[in-house]
Amino acid sequence: MAFIEVRDVSFGYTRDMILENVNMTVGDGEYIGIIGANGAGKSTLMKLILGELTPVSGEILIDGKPVSGQGTGHPEHFKEYTMLGYVPQVGFSRVANFPANVEEVVLANLYSQIGMFHLPRREHLQQVRDALALVGMTDYRKRLLSQLSGGQQQRVLIARALVNRPQLLLLDEPFTGIDEQAEGMLYELLHRLHTEEKLAILMISHDTERIARYTNRFYHIKHRSVHEDHSSVYCDDDWRERKVIKTKSHYYAKMRERENRNQE
Amino acid sequence: MLQYAFMQRAFIVGILLAVIIPLIGVVVVLKRLSMIGDALSHTSLAGVALGLILGINPLVGAVVTCTVAAFSIEFIRKRIPKYAEISIAIIMSVGIGLASVLSGFVKSAADFNSFLFGSIVAITDGELWLVVIVSVLVILAFVLFYKELMYISFDEKSARLAGVPVRRINFLVTLLTAVTVSVAARSVGALIVSSLMVIPVACAMQLAGSYKQTVIYSVVFAVLFTVAGLTLSYYLSLKPGGTIVLIGVAVLLPLLAVKRQ
Numbered sequence: 001m002a003f004i005e006v007r008d009v010s011f012g013y014t015r016d017m018i019l020e021n022v023n024m025t026v027g028d029g030e031y032i033g034i035i036g037a038n039g040a041g042k043s044t045l046m047k048l049i050l051g052e053l054t055p056v057s058g059e060i061l062i063d064g065k066p067v068s069g070q071g072t073g074h075p076e077h078f079k080e081y082t083m084l085g086y087v088p089q090v091g092f093s094r095v096a097n098f099p100a101n102v103e104e105v106v107l108a109n110l111y112s113q114i115g116m117f118h119l120p121r122r123e124h125l126q127q128v129r130d131a132l133a134l135v136g137m138t139d140y141r142k143r144l145l146s147q148l149s150g151g152q153q154q155r156v157l158i159a160r161a162l163v164n165r166p167q168l169l170l171l172d173e174p175f176t177g178i179d180e181q182a183e184g185m186l187y188e189l190l191h192r193l194h195t196e197e198k199l200a201i202l203m204i205s206h207d208t209e210r211i212a213r214y215t216n217r218f219y220h221i222k223h224r225s226v227h228e229d230h231s232s233v234y235c236d237d238d239w240r241e242r243k244v245i246k247t248k249s250h251y252y253a254k255m256r257e258r259e260n261r262n263q264e
Numbered sequence: 265m266l267q268y269a270f271m272q273r274a275f276i277v278g279i280l281l282a283v284i285i286p287l288i289g290v291v292v293v294l295k296r297l298s299m300i301g302d303a304l305s306h307t308s309l310a311g312v313a314l315g316l317i318l319g320i321n322p323l324v325g326a327v328v329t330c331t332v333a334a335f336s337i338e339f340i341r342k343r344i345p346k347y348a349e350i351s352i353a354i355i356m357s358v359g360i361g362l363a364s365v366l367s368g369f370v371k372s373a374a375d376f377n378s379f380l381f382g383s384i385v386a387i388t389d390g391e392l393w394l395v396v397i398v399s400v401l402v403i404l405a406f407v408l409f410y411k412e413l414m415y416i417s418f419d420e421k422s423a424r425l426a427g428v429p430v431r432r433i434n435f436l437v438t439l440l441t442a443v444t445v446s447v448a449a450r451s452v453g454a455l456i457v458s459s460l461m462v463i464p465v466a467c468a469m470q471l472a473g474s475y476k477q478t479v480i481y482s483v484v485f486a487v488l489f490t491v492a493g494l495t496l497s498y499y500l501s502l503k504p505g506g507t508i509v510l511i512g513v514a515v516l517l518p519l520l521a522v523k524r525q
Contacts, residue, residue, distance in 0.1 A: 050425065052421075082427075084425075086422065086425050088419070088421070088422065095418055095419050098294065098417070098418050098475075099294070099469050099472055099474070099475060099478045100414070100418065100474060100475035100478075101473060101474040101475070103474075104414070104474055104475050104476070105418070108411065108414060108415045108418060108423075108426070109422070109426050111411060111412075111415060111423075111426040111427055111428055112426060112427035114411065116409075116411075116412070117408055142473065142474070144473060144474070160422075
């Protein structure tokens, strides 16, 4: 069964649609990529899945249940969503300078397990240690976040997402602002989590090559600039253009096509 | 010095405020809203002037206007989320404008001045109790919602996804900030509250190795500054509020210098 199912979802504002009739699925244990140019609507899709935005039409199911109370700004239903682990961008984020140590940052995400008015118990601290071990950051438990490199900070944020033992990890351009070598190691880490821990992963990226190499399947969001669309009347072809979704085999066929052309 | 009742009272009030102002300070500094204390304290002056004009207790006027101002800041902040500072600047302008216009109608300038620079050595019984009650509330809220406050300051979006009731906690913070600022304005002075909110936290951040340490050090620094400031001002006949803040700055500067090396 699909863990996440996006059914005919459209989203946009009165005159400009950002996503139209998007269909996609993430199955149990699948590693899925989403690629597309800047502004194509990748992050919008992520926000829809996280319940921060409400689709204009269509619906999104997570573990068979529709994402409820979408766009209300306080989706409290997320308490049940500890099966999702979300990893934000770290590059431009102010969280990097927050005066908290690694353990505190990871522990914070156990909020719904610890509960309001309760102190963390020993098993919670053990969960934090386990999560840090998975990303190879055990020795940095007491370090301030600001004392770590960008790649290490991203590992901590991945550990934070893993601490609830989710079934699916959601990553939104997670490696922006991280150097090339650290980025490669992080892709290896995700690959290991996917194969060894049987973790499903949904990752947004503009690194088409790596996405093609590591993921089981990926979706390509195509976009026409919003400005161009102002004047034109929508016709079916336009809609199809903007419609998401090409399969990995399609991408490889395209690549082979191009290589063949080059060789000729 | 402590044989005088007014100095005992000054120390009790000073130390209580030195505990709660930096607690609020940690949250607002880490949410990148450091200037909120400034905006609110200026607005509280408008409330003081209004109270004096209408013949009601100026402290009540201050609490009311401050609360209105704090929620206005939150309201504007949500509409311009990437530039949270703008909301503070707008409310600060409103506060200064109102305060200066309204102060023109205040007959007794002495009353108004006592709010500008505070009068920690002239605190009445009623005000003492008010500070005690507000302090208990702030400390309770900070202890009970320690996890929530940390996570919201760290990253509101992730906090929401983790199930933290972000809106309700933000509401609580806004309310407590407004009440703390207006009550503190009476004793340490409206112009000085925001320094007490920021300087101890800035000092703590130079030394702390965790969020918990940041909180504890901030309170320790603020209490030290207050005790030293009150003592010094007593023996040298200085204004207490200003002395406290200047001591804080005198500690912060060398800390920053050491950190840079």
